Amino acid sequence: AQSVTQPDIHITVSEGASLELRCNYSYGATPYLFWYVQSPGQGLQLLLKYFSGDTLVQGIKGFEAEFKRSQSSFNLRKPSVHWSDAAEYFCAVGAAAGNKLTFGGGTRVLVKP
Amino acid sequence: DTAVSQTPKYLVTQMGNDKSIKCEQNLGHDTMYWYKQDSKKFLKIMFSYNNKELIINETVPNRFSPKSPDKAHLNLHINSLELGDSAVYFCASNYGYTFGSGTRLTVV
Numbered sequence: 001a002q003s004v005t006q007p008d009i010h011i012t013v014s015e016g017a018s019l020e021l022r023c024n025y026s027y028g029a030t031p032y033l034f035w036y037v038q039s040p041g042q043g044l045q046l047l048l049k050y051f052s053g054d055t056l057v058q059g060i061k062g063f064e065a066e067f068k069r070s071q072s073s074f075n076l077r078k079p080s081v082h083w084s085d086a087a088e089y090f091c092a093v094g095a096a097a098g099n100k101l102t103f104g105g106g107t108r109v110l111v112k113p
Numbered sequence: 114d115t116a117v118s119q120t121p122k123y124l125v126t127q128m129g130n131d132k133s134i135k136c137e138q139n140l141g142h143d144t145m146y147w148y149k150q151d152s153k154k155f156l157k158i159m160f161s162y163n164n165k166e167l168i169i170n171e172t173v174p175n176r177f178s179p180k181s182p183d184k185a186h187l188n189l190h191i192n193s194l195e196l197g198d199s200a201v202y203f204c205a206s207n208y209g210y211t212f213g214s215g216t217r218l219t220v221v
Binding site: 032034036038042043044045046049088090092094099100102103105106 | 146148153155157158161169171203205208209212213214215
């Protein structure tokens, strides 16, 4: 069965500092991996996805993520956070196109001025 | 135009009532999903339809019944609502590329 762990429940970062959110997955084959952002009271917005190919994936809003098969990880990074990046971030894994997504528990990001 | 739209955005109802949440996507996708987000923000798949056919049915009480009249619509009907059904319900299409803005259901 597929599963996702986001080890950090909360992260506080200063505006302008870099951000890295951890995601570890468990899946037997090549996973399809996603990162979403959810602002308070809003829906989920897809930041980026990995299906195959280049293991460094660029997304929207200046985010990127790196797939590391040996570590079963898909960590999300941003070089310089903005106050508007304060939100909940979810990592998800899927088995194949059209199949279900399994989500991690989320990481809440707080941005200090 | 909103790609995946859900109505209503908020729904407050009493225990025992029956309610429906509607979802429509104008993206031409074949596959649509319902996810539930509980009070701890945990997201879990409930159902998936591909071109009006049910393909995923997780362990969900049979009080929940999805209905897909066509591939652009996936509605969720809930019978005999219970306090524990209070959550945010998200519709999505095409393997999670696009999520709706959610329906916050509160059962009192």
